[in-house]
């Protein structure tokens with residue numbers, strides 16, 4: 057099987073990272089088409105590329121060079137698609153795509169397919185963690201995608217039993233190996249586990265990991281204001297992000313207010329409430345969705361984006377991957393945002409996971 061790409065697509069994909077199989081001749085009609093060696097034709101991503109027809113191939117009379125029809129790459133991999141996902145600037149000057157794809161509870165055996173599909177659909181930001189057990193699948197999908205490393209934003213996390221001594225250094229080495237990367241874009245302390253009283257040490261190790269170039273940005277997850285204040289005051293280094301449970305029923309205003317005042321970006325995990333309560337049937341969500349001809353999930357994701365939160369909804373279904381990305385062509389009104397703001401009971405009862413002080 058032969059493939060050809062326009063020079064712009066080649067630049068986007070990084071030809072040297074693609075699979076190698078055959079070289080292709082350049083059909084005369086396609087003066088701008090370049091040839092590219094195509095590796096590993098039997099691998100899943102190659103099959104995926106093969107199945108997709110985008111654009112108009114040259115008339116067969118123009119490519120009688122023994123070539124098969126040339127299917128251009130699927131549209132999400134085409135030049136310019138990333139422009140539709142906003143990038144936020146972190147307090148260390150690096151950028152992060154505001155919408156990504158999270159892989160919590162994506163089974164390890166399914167992860168390469170799911171992440172490859174997400175990349176195909178257009179996601180460029182992947183959120184995983186050592187404890188999810190699926191970093192290998194993320195790494196395999198990244199390698200298979202042929203997408204330039206600089207176009208991807210990859211996050212992983214330090215698990216709770218690796219805070220002591222030099223364990224964080226061993227943990228990041230293992231994660232990078234599984235992800236097949238030299239550096240992650242963001243490395244997070246997954247939970248503070250305050251009962252062990254070791255999260256300041258873990259944060260100091262994260263600073264070393266960043267300084268060693270193994271993580272471009274560092275941050276924390278599930279840290280509440282007392283944890284945040286302590287790591288900042290004891291190390292002098294403010295995390296780039298805090299990734300916390302956040303959705304309409306649990307808006308964590310104390311943490312978000314602190315983060316805004318301190319220049320820390322908020323990543324909202326469980327942005328769809330993990331499907332654990334009837335978020336989509338709630339009147340403010342349903343009304344906002346109806347008003348814009350969108351699904352309730354899209355209305356909720358739009359609420360997050362307009363509040364300035366970073367989100368990475370998880371789904372193992374391609375149609376939902378597409379649905380969750382299709383949130384950049386409408387704006388909720390101030391009233392619609394205020395109605396969703398009012399959904400938090402304010403007493404913590406909307407939380408779908410454990411309180412961070414109770415996670416060990």
Ligand SMILES: NC(=O)c1ccc[n+]([C@@H]2O[C@H](COP(=O)([O-])OP(=O)(O)OC[C@H]3O[C@@H](n4cnc5c(N)ncnc54)[C@H](OP(=O)(O)O)[C@@H]3O)[C@@H](O)[C@H]2O)c1
Nearest residue numbers: 158159160183277325326327328329330353369370371372
């Ligand atoms: N730092 C932490 O402690 C922490 C904790 C939890 C999660 N996270 C991160 O945050 C990411 C997202 O959170 P999450 O996975 O817990 O929950 P979530 O994204 O809020 O919800 C995922 C659930 O919603 C369903 N879903 C997805 N899109 C949908 C749509 N358009 N319509 C209806 N249902 C939809 C999924 O089902 P299907 O898969 O069947 O579509 C799945 O059951 C995780 O994957 C992980 O990366 C971090």
